[in-house]
Every structure is written in structure tokens, then in C-alpha cells.
Amino acid sequence: MKQLPVGKRVRVRVPATSANLGPGFDTLGIALAIHDELEFETLEAGKLEFDITGVGADSVPQTEEHLVIRALKYSLEQLGYAMPGIRMHADNIIPHGRGMGSSGAAIVAGVVAAAGLVAPERTVTSDELLALATDLEGHPDNVAPCLFGGLTIAWMDAENQPRSKQLMVDRGVSVLVLVPEERMSTEVARSLQPEQVPHADAIFNLSRSALLIAALTQSPDVLFDATEDRLHQTYRASAMPQTAELVRVLRDAGFAAVVSGAGPSVLVLCQDPGARLRAAELAKTQNATWQALMTAVDVQGATVETVAETVESPRA
Numbered sequence: 559m560k561q562l563p564v565g566k567r568v569r570v571r572v573p574a575t576s577a578n579l580g581p582g583f584d585t586l587g588i589a590l591a592i593h594d595e596l597e598f599e600t601l602e603a604g605k606l607e608f609d610i611t612g613v614g615a616d617s618v619p620q621t622e623e624h625l626v627i628r629a630l631k632y633s634l635e636q637l638g639y640a641m642p643g644i645r646m647h648a649d650n651i652i653p654h655g656r657g658m659g660s661s662g663a664a665i666v667a668g669v670v671a672a673a674g675l676v677a678p679e680r681t682v683t684s685d686e687l688l689a690l691a692t693d694l695e696g697h698p699d700n701v702a703p704c705l706f707g708g709l710t711i712a713w714m715d716a717e718n719q720p721r722s723k724q725l726m727v728d729r730g731v732s733v734l735v736l737v738p739e740e741r742m743s744t745e746v747a748r749s750l751q752p753e754q755v756p757h758a759d760a761i762f763n764l765s766r767s768a769l770l771i772a773a774l775t776q777s778p779d780v781l782f783d784a785t786e787d788r789l790h791q792t793y794r795a796s797a798m799p800q801t802a803e804l805v806r807v808l809r810d811a812g813f814a815a816v817v818s819g820a821g822p823s824v825l826v827l828c829q830d831p832g833a834r835l836r837a838a839e840l841a842k843t844q845n846a847t848w849q850a851l852m853t854a855v856d857v858q859g860a861t862v863e864t865v866a867e868t869v870e871s872p873r874a
């Protein structure tokens with residue numbers, strides 16, 4: 559295994575994501591302009607230092623089990639480098655366990671930090687970044703938009719390797735995420751999915767997800783029909799009744815509302831900013847409290863930059 563020098567520093571920025579978008583289970587996702595920012599510095603092997611502010615500061619493990627550190631170690635080892643000691647500062651904004659891709663973003667942060675630390679000696683390709691992140695996340699629909707920005711279609715190819723196609727979202731689409739206080743573990747939500755689904759439901763989702771690509775890239779007028787789903791939301795509804803109820807209320811009022819990721823947040827794709835305000839007002843009439851995040855689509859995806867190396871002051 560190759561060794562990294564002590565004192566190498568990289569700065570990373572990763573966006574939140576909303577996956578599925580209704581019919582595109584495990585396939586479609588958009589990056590959101592809500593970001594975690596992290597900085598890494600290599601130390602002598604064996605040392606691990608954390609400075610975490612914001613979301614998760616009191617709850618995420620400050621050990622080798624930290625998800626970002628696990629992703630960094632996995633990625634470095636896959637790239638042929640030994641895990642060095644690490645000092646990590648993280649300023650977290652993305653809510654955890656709300657269906658806004660926090661785990662995908664944490665994994666991508668570790669993966670792109672590894673890519674930044676091995677550069678310029680080793681160039682890590684986009685395909686490699688996606689493969690590393692998907693290995694860890696288990697499905698590509700959050701990590702693809704997190705890595706590349708915009709709207710992504712992700713799939714597994716014949717060799718079971720993740721692939722993705724990035725598209726730009728039409729400027730007429732406004733995004734609202736309604737975030738509840740309760741959490742929902744993606745792992746638990748996935749356990750509620752059946753092994754098999756009716757053929758008619760598969761056809762239903764095929765038509766809607768194809769239509770959704772048109773709606774998001776050029777024809778926002780068909781967003782409502784394009785966001786219908788029969789493959790995941792109903793199976794998970796009993797685990798998040800308030801989410802299911804809010805989606806129902808919003809859709810009854812004509813809004814293209816879906817469960818964001820595995821929930822429990824609700825994503826509303828609006829044809830104009832006025833509709834977004836009206837949807838947020840409607841959410842206020844519900845029993846549960848929903849934080850309204852009026853955000854934009856992130857078009858940049860994850861970024862990593864090298865920070866000037868730490869220079870020891872010369873001894874007098």
C-alpha cells in the first residue's frame with residue numbers, strides 16, 4: 559500500500575439529494591443546494607481527530623465508525639493507499655434520517671476526499687467515484703446526483719457496475735422540501751419493500767418515470783402525472799403516516815408531491831415559485847410541524863480542493 563504524506567489537506571463540499579422523485583425508485587435523484595462542508599488533514603497513522611459542528615455533532619460516532627471516515631478508508635484502500643491519521647472538521651447542514659441523502663453525502667464526502675488526497679499522483683475517474691460511493695451506499699440514486707449535480711438517472715450495467723447520466727433541470731421547476739421532526743431510517747424503509755411487484759405496477763412506473771424526465775427537463779406542465787408511483791410509497795406509508803397524509807393533501811390540491819428519498823420528508827416539484835409558497839402554506843395547516851426548505855437544484859455536485867499544505871515553522 560502507498561503512504562500519504564503528513565500535512566496534506568483537502569476541502570470538500572457535498573450537496574443534499576432527493577432520490578426516487580416519485581416513480582424513479584433507486585434510479586432518479588436531484589442534487590439540492592443544501593451542503594455539508596468538510597476539511598481533512600493527514601496526520602501520523604493511527605491518529606483520528608474530529609471537530610464536528612451542526613447536524614449530528616452530538617450523535618455521530620467520533621471513531622473509525624464515523625461514516626465519512628469509513629468511506630475515506632474504504633476508498634483509499636481500494637485506490638491502493640494506506641489509511642493515514644486524519645484530522646476532520648465537518649460543518650453539517652443536511653438533516654439526518656429525513657430522506658435528503660445525508661448518508662449518501664457523507665459517503666461521497668469520504669470518497670471525494672480520498673480522490674483529493676491521492677491527487678495528483680493518482681487521478682480518480684468519475685466512474686470510479688460512482689463505483690466507490692455505490693459500493694458503500696448500496697444503491698446509486700443518491701450518490702450519483704451528490705457527485706455530479708443536477709438530475710441524474712442511475713442504473714447498474716451488465717457487469718453490475720453503477721452508471722449515471724446527468725441532465726439539467728428546467729429553470730421553470732421550483733423545489734420545496736418539507737422536513738418533519740421525526741426521522742426514518744433508510745434501512746428500515748427498505749425492509750418494507752416487497753420482493754416482487756405486480757406487472758401492471760411496473761408498467762405504471764415505467765410510463766411515469768419516462769414522463770418525469772420530460773417534465774423535469776422541458777415540460778413542467780406534466781409534473782403532476784409524472785410523479786405518480788406504485789413501487790415504494792404505499793408499501794412504506796404505514797411507517798410514516800404523517801408523510802403519507804401530507805403527500806395526499808398536497809396531491810389532492812394539485813401539487814406534484816412525493817416522498818423525498820426513503821422519507822419522511824416530502825418533496826414538492828412546482829411549476830413556479832408562487833405554487834411553492836402555496837404548498838408550504840398548505841403544509842402549515844397539518845397537525846405535524848413541517849420545516850419548509852425552499853431550495854434550488856445544485857448543478858455543481860461534490861467539489862474537492864487542495865488546501866495549501868501545512869508548513870512546519872523552521873526552528874530558530
Ligand SMILES: Nc1ncnc2c1ncn2[C@@H]1O[C@H](COP(=O)(O)OP(=O)(O)O)[C@@H](O)[C@H]1O
Nearest residue numbers: 618625654655656657658659660661664743744
Ligand atoms: N455527515 C454525517 N456524518 C456522519 N454520519 C452521518 C452523516 N450523515 C449521515 N450519517 C449517518 O447516516 C444516518 C442517516 O442515514 P439514512 O438513514 O440513510 O438517512 P438519510 O435519508 O438522511 O440518508 C445517520 O443517522 C448517521 O448515522
Ligand SMILES: N[C@@H](CCOP(=O)(O)O)C(=O)O
Nearest residue numbers: 577584657658659744819820
Ligand atoms: N432509493 C432509496 C433512496 C434513499 O434515499 P435517502 O435520502 O432516504 O437515503 C430508497 O428509497 O430506499
